[in-house]
Amino acid sequence: MKKNMTAALALTLGLMAGAASAQNVKVGIAAEAYPPFASQDASGAWVGWEVEMIGAICAAGGLTCEIVPVAWDGIIPALTAGQIDAIMASMSITEERMKTIDFSDKYYNTPTVVVGTKGMEMDATPEGLTGKIIGVQVSTVHQAYVEKYFAPVAAEVKTYQTQDEANQDLVAGRIDAIQADSIALDAFLATPEGQACCEVKGTVADDPSVLGLGVGVGLRKGEEELKAAFNKGIAGVLADGTYDKITAGYFASSIYGN
Amino acid sequence: MRGWLQPHRIVLILIGLALVWLCVTQMRWDWLPKYAPMMAEGLWRTIWLLVLSSIFGMALAIPLGLAQAAGPWFLATPARIFCTVIRGTPLLLQIWLLYYGLGSLFPQFPWIRESDLWPILRQAWPYALLALTLSFAGYEGEVMRGAFRSVPRGQLEAARAMGMPRHLILWRIWLPQALRAVLPTLGGETVLQMKATPLVATITVVEIYAVASRVRQDTFIIYEPLLLLALAYLALAGLIVLAFRWFENRGPVRHRPG
Numbered sequence: 001m002k003k004n005m006t007a008a009l010a011l012t013l014g015l016m017a018g019a020a021s022a023q024n025v026k027v028g029i030a031a032e033a034y035p036p037f038a039s040q041d042a043s044g045a046w047v048g049w050e051v052e053m054i055g056a057i058c059a060a061g062g063l064t065c066e067i068v069p070v071a072w073d074g075i076i077p078a079l080t081a082g083q084i085d086a087i088m089a090s091m092s093i094t095e096e097r098m099k100t101i102d103f104s105d106k107y108y109n110t111p112t113v114v115v116g117t118k119g120m121e122m123d124a125t126p127e128g129l130t131g132k133i134i135g136v137q138v139s140t141v142h143q144a145y146v147e148k149y150f151a152p153v154a155a156e157v158k159t160y161q162t163q164d165e166a167n168q169d170l171v172a173g174r175i176d177a178i179q180a181d182s183i184a185l186d187a188f189l190a191t192p193e194g195q196a197c198c199e200v201k202g203t204v205a206d207d208p209s210v211l212g213l214g215v216g217v218g219l220r221k222g223e224e225e226l227k228a229a230f231n232k233g234i235a236g237v238l239a240d241g242t243y244d245k246i247t248a249g250y251f252a253s254s255i256y257g258n
Numbered sequence: 259m260r261g262w263l264q265p266h267r268i269v270l271i272l273i274g275l276a277l278v279w280l281c282v283t284q285m286r287w288d289w290l291p292k293y294a295p296m297m298a299e300g301l302w303r304t305i306w307l308l309v310l311s312s313i314f315g316m317a318l319a320i321p322l323g324l325a326q327a328a329g330p331w332f333l334a335t336p337a338r339i340f341c342t343v344i345r346g347t348p349l350l351l352q353i354w355l356l357y358y359g360l361g362s363l364f365p366q367f368p369w370i371r372e373s374d375l376w377p378i379l380r381q382a383w384p385y386a387l388l389a390l391t392l393s394f395a396g397y398e399g400e401v402m403r404g405a406f407r408s409v410p411r412g413q414l415e416a417a418r419a420m421g422m423p424r425h426l427i428l429w430r431i432w433l434p435q436a437l438r439a440v441l442p443t444l445g446g447e448t449v450l451q452m453k454a455t456p457l458v459a460t461i462t463v464v465e466i467y468a469v470a471s472r473v474r475q476d477t478f479i480i481y482e483p484l485l486l487l488a489l490a491y492l493a494l495a496g497l498i499v500l501a502f503r504w505f506e507n508r509g510p511v512r513h514r515p516g
Contacts, residue, residue, distance in 0.1 A: 073471065073474075073475050076478055077478065077480055080478075100478050138472065138475055139475035139476060158462045159462070159464075159472070160462065161460070165462075168358060168362065169462070171362070171365075172358075172361060172362040172364075172365050172380075173365035173371060173380060174361070174380045174381070174382070
């Protein structure tokens with residue numbers, strides 16, 4: 001009898017393990033390049049810090065993941081409609097988004113900076129940006145921040161579908177400043193165009209109610225099992241040094257934040 | 259009024275009213291007060307882009323059509339090339355070539371950047387208006403070519419035999435008949451032009467489509483803003499059709515030999 005029970009238990013466990021490993025989690029990433037987090041190499045394959053991290057976190061969480069590129073502005077509807085099962089696209093955890101979707105623990109958190117035209121007098125405060133034209137990517141925490149703090153004093157706030165387009169317009173002189181994640185903008189400033197035209201004007205004052213609590217995995221509400229698996233994966237890569245190893249390949253220092 | 263109230267129209271009105279009632283009672287409209295001013299502004303921008311690009315486009319289309327129908331080869335050939343290129347490439351591509359191509363070349367010349375024109379040239383709407391105008395001119399130039407050809411040659415020869423100067427022939431006989439012949443086509447083409455206007459949202463011109471997607475991206479409400487958008491475009495299309503019908507009915511009735 002005892003033997004039977006053990007066998008049954010083993011079978012159940014085996015089935016559960018089988019179910020977990022066979023479960024193909026579709027991880028949505030933004031279809032637009034966001035280097036160095038996610039971009040396509042010459043052969044069309046997705047590369048970058050976040051892409052590597054998806055692989056590491058999924059492996060540590062015991063999940064089989066498949067990367068699905070989705071247009072950024074439709075990525076939350078794609079999640080709620082079931083086309084994808086998780087979002088790992090540098091999406092900040094915010095209260096507004098928590099109304100619609102759920103998040104795992106954060107897996108990175110970087111400061112927000114303002115980059116502007118060289119030689120133009122400004123800093124990352126409402127006073128410093130008075131009368132300036134500010135560009136920002138649509139439906140990001142940065143847009144919310146700019147709308148809250150800078151829109152009342154700025155000459156105009158322009159929204160872009162991708163960060164690349166905002167960068168291009170800054171180079172072309174159509175806008176005076178952009179606000180985004182420091183790392184995304186560091187990559188832009190490292191390019192010849194970015195180097196020639198622009199510089200960091202300052203780090204904006206933190207406001208967690210707008211800028212969020214860092215970047216987490218976006219999940220459908222009520223999927224506690226998947227959330228637990230991702231949290232386990234994030235804790236796992238942080239503990240065993242994989243996180244630091246991947247980060248070292250892209251950044252000078254840790255981007256986990258505090 | 260009684261003649262207007264046909265059975266098929268009554269049925270369609272009833273279906274429409276039922277749909278409106280369903281939409282109003284079953285869907286979320288709480289976002290509307292916050293975004294209504296932005297939507298009104300967007301609608302106005304759509305309207306003036308449509309009206310101005312149609313008028314300027316038509317003003318270009320008449321000489322383009324005339325050159326192709328009756329001009330010497332050194333006018334006819336460039337006109338034909340222009341129409342072929344415009345009609346043979348996607349409007350989106352033309353908009354992007356003008357905005358990200360031409361518009362990005364300007365700031366490389368300091369004298370443009372320092373000129374009084376720069377505050378206009380750095381904005382997006384001039385490129386949007388130019389692209390829409392050129393597109394309309396390309397299509398209507400081709401239409402006008404056919405219209406000029408359709409006026410019976412006998413009339414023009416008779417006018418010349420009477421000793422009428424060439425510009426008077428064009429102004430009194432050729433152009434009015436060509437325009438009358440083309441009015442029904444022009445109504446349809448203007449509706450098509452209206453449907454082309456959302457493309458300018460990709461270069462940061464915030465017209466009504468851009469506002470609707472902004473609402474979608476801010477609130478994650480999908481159907482309601484899109485339905486309202488469809489309604490706005492339907493109303494605009496209706497107005498265009500009515501305006502052209504009014505124009506058609508105004509002119510003298512053309513008597514065809516029985």
